[in-house]
Amino acid sequence: MTPKAEHDPGGGPTIHLVTTQHALDESEQISPATSGGVPPMTFADDDVVFELDGLSCFYGQFRAVRDISLQVPKNQITALIGPSGCGKSTLLRSFNRMNDLIDSARITGRILYHGVDLYADGVDPVEVRRRIGMVFQKPNPFPKSIYDNVAFGPRVAGFKGSMDELVERSLRRAAIWDEVKDKLKEPGTALSGGQQQRLCIARAIAVEPDVILMDEPCSALDPIATLKIEELMRELKQNYTIVIVTHNMQQAARASDYTAFLTMGEDRAGYLVEMAPTQELFTRPVNRLTEDYITGRFG
Amino acid sequence: MASTPRAQALTASELVRQRLAGGQTDWRSVGFQGLLVLLLVLTLGVLAWLLTVVFVNGVPVLAERGLDFVTSPLASQADRAGVGQAIQGSLMLMGFVALLSFPLGIGAAVYLEEYAANTAFTRFVNTVVRNLAGVPSIVYGLLGLAVFVVALGDIVGPGPASGRSLIAGGLTMAILVLPIVIITSAEALRAVPGAIREAAFGVGATRWEVVRSHVLPYAAPGIFTGTILSMARAFGETAPLILVGAVVGGFNVRYDSVIEQLQGRYTALPTTVYDWARKPPEFAGNVYAAIVVLIVVLLLVNALAIFLRNRFERRW
Numbered sequence: 001m002t003p004k005a006e007h008d009p010g011g012g013p014t015i016h017l018v019t020t021q022h023a024l025d026e027s028e029q030i031s032p033a034t035s036g037g038v039p040p041m042t043f044a045d046d047d048v049v050f051e052l053d054g055l056s057c058f059y060g061q062f063r064a065v066r067d068i069s070l071q072v073p074k075n076q077i078t079a080l081i082g083p084s085g086c087g088k089s090t091l092l093r094s095f096n097r098m099n100d101l102i103d104s105a106r107i108t109g110r111i112l113y114h115g116v117d118l119y120a121d122g123v124d125p126v127e128v129r130r131r132i133g134m135v136f137q138k139p140n141p142f143p144k145s146i147y148d149n150v151a152f153g154p155r156v157a158g159f160k161g162s163m164d165e166l167v168e169r170s171l172r173r174a175a176i177w178d179e180v181k182d183k184l185k186e187p188g189t190a191l192s193g194g195q196q197q198r199l200c201i202a203r204a205i206a207v208e209p210d211v212i213l214m215d216e217p218c219s220a221l222d223p224i225a226t227l228k229i230e231e232l233m234r235e236l237k238q239n240y241t242i243v244i245v246t247h248n249m250q251q252a253a254r255a256s257d258y259t260a261f262l263t264m265g266e267d268r269a270g271y272l273v274e275m276a277p278t279q280e281l282f283t284r285p286v287n288r289l290t291e292d293y294i295t296g297r298f299g
Numbered sequence: 300m301a302s303t304p305r306a307q308a309l310t311a312s313e314l315v316r317q318r319l320a321g322g323q324t325d326w327r328s329v330g331f332q333g334l335l336v337l338l339l340v341l342t343l344g345v346l347a348w349l350l351t352v353v354f355v356n357g358v359p360v361l362a363e364r365g366l367d368f369v370t371s372p373l374a375s376q377a378d379r380a381g382v383g384q385a386i387q388g389s390l391m392l393m394g395f396v397a398l399l400s401f402p403l404g405i406g407a408a409v410y411l412e413e414y415a416a417n418t419a420f421t422r423f424v425n426t427v428v429r430n431l432a433g434v435p436s437i438v439y440g441l442l443g444l445a446v447f448v449v450a451l452g453d454i455v456g457p458g459p460a461s462g463r464s465l466i467a468g469g470l471t472m473a474i475l476v477l478p479i480v481i482i483t484s485a486e487a488l489r490a491v492p493g494a495i496r497e498a499a500f501g502v503g504a505t506r507w508e509v510v511r512s513h514v515l516p517y518a519a520p521g522i523f524t525g526t527i528l529s530m531a532r533a534f535g536e537t538a539p540l541i542l543v544g545a546v547v548g549g550f551n552v553r554y555d556s557v558i559e560q561l562q563g564r565y566t567a568l569p570t571t572v573y574d575w576a577r578k579p580p581e582f583a584g585n586v587y588a589a590i591v592v593l594i595v596v597l598l599l600v601n602a603l604a605i606f607l608r609n610r611f612e613r614r615w
Contacts, residue, residue: 096501098497098500098501101496101497101500103416103417104417126503126504126505127503129500129501129502129503130502130503133501133502134497134501136494136497136498136501138494140492140494140495140497140498141498142495142498142499142513143495143517152499152502152504152512153502153503153504156502156503156504156505156508156512157503200498203498203502204501204502206502207502207503
């Protein structure tokens with residue numbers, strides 16, 4: 001039923017919305033060095049936004065991410081968690097070809113976006129990034145007015161409608177309109193950190209993307225600003241698919257629907273340990289590594 | 300004994316007070332600070348002395364001759380010789396430098412920083428550019444002499460100038476400052492945080508849109524400062540101009556058109572200073588006066604650079 005089946009290294013049955021209990025008794029034998037101990041989570045074809053198929057990411061000779069196969073479901077929040085340096089951000093940045101900007105970066109394997117290979121010949125990375133937006137770790141508004149921050153993306157995309165309306169709509173969706181509506185001409189850099197990050201979210205959604213990638217969006221924010229962003233994420237998932245990298249396990253537990261746990265092997269390459277509905281991953285992890293990580297025994 | 304803890308507290312606080320009051324003066328620290336001040340005074344002192352000598356000797360001549368000195372042409376008699384031709388020549392040279400080296404240098408910097416992949420070749424080019432900036436100016440003078448004056452002489456300066464034209468001088472100066480323009484522009488571009496580029500790429504901008512709308516505008520103050528200071532450098536250069544034939548002594552030509560003037564003989568402020576300094580003692584006042592003019596122009600240029608930097612500087 002799913003295209004995933006032939007890539008299942010465990011050879012186990014492919015299960016729709018896998019439940020993990022059946023695999024519990026096998027967990028002791030799972031080699032920590034392989035990503036395929038647990039049958040990968042799969043979703044109905046129509047719900048799959050991203051499908052990673054044996055994806056590895058390299059910086060020059062160094063393999064940062066090894067052989068990841070997973071699916072990202074539509075209109076859900078999928079969290080990538082794992083210890084520092086396990087390649088979460090690298091993985092996320094390969095979803096919209098942001099790593100293309102680094103000379104030595106390359107990938108092997110495939111990332112299918114609605115069934116289309118993002119790295120195939122003839123795929124324009126600019127068009128990819130218009131559909132798959134990104135919010136970065138450190139708020140990075142342009143040193144321009146709040147208005148221009150939001151309007152830049154639509155402008156370069158050749159937006160023809162009413163820019164004022166689009167800017168207002170984007171700022172409203174990012175839950176920052178009320179705070180900035182009277183100072184749209186003021187520089188975005190003058191806002192507080194949390195406001196800047198919501199401005200960056202408004203900037204990302206102004207180009208009407210399909211997916212929003214968030215790379216530790218709250219790591220530079222205080223707890224109140226963090227909660228605001230998490231609330232906002234739950235609002236946004238009605239319209240967007242969200243993939244979030246987070247360092248903060250509580251955040252993943254609070255805010256995401258699905259969680260993928262990555263860790264790194266002896267060769268420092270990150271690999272996928274398991275992915276499951278967030279509730280399950282945090283209450284009944286299949287893999288010993290996952291359990292150790294979420295209970296704070298390492299990482 | 301209820302008073303014991305209190306007494307102890309007092310003693311403790313007394314102890315802290317004694318400790319905080321500090322020990323003896325650290326004479327090594329005082330000595331080092333004194334040495335630093337001495338070095339600063341020495342350095343500034345030499346500069347102040349130079350400027351004083353120049354202004355004390357130059358200002359009376361300027362005051363006496365007034366506008367006449369600034370507008371008169373070169374001449375064999377000190378009391379008639381002025382820096383009019385020199386100022387005109389220097390300004391035209393600067394125009395040449397600006398027109399040629401700014402677009403070329405800034406373009407090269409944008410390519411190296413924003414477009415070129417980090418290959419062995421681009422690293423090689425970067426190293427070469429850095430080294431070129433350190434090449435003595437006389438070497439550029441020789442290059443200008445060989446290429447522009449001798450090889451291309453019939454084009455840049457036909458007729459009586461026999462190659463030693465303002466165009467030849469301008470081209471030489473443009474090449475001289477080109478590495479400096481590239482390096483300072485590249486540094487200004489590098490100072491734009493990568494996060495800004497990522498933000499722009501992240502909403503689907505092309506490389507050209509990222510550079511045009513973000514990187515170049517944010518780097519502009521740094522680029523201005525660097526290019527203006529490179530102009531100041533070119534303004535003060537003497538050796539290469541002497542090699543490529545800036546007139547020393549005097550010339551009296553009327554040019555009918557700008558083209559003719561560009562292809563004709565010229566002189567510049569620093570070469571005039573050099574020339575007068577070798578002349579009989581009655582020219583001494585003129586030398587100082589010309590230096591005052593040169594310094595004033597340079598200070599104005601530097602002030603403009605600082606003003607532009609402060610006016611447009613961004614903090615990240």
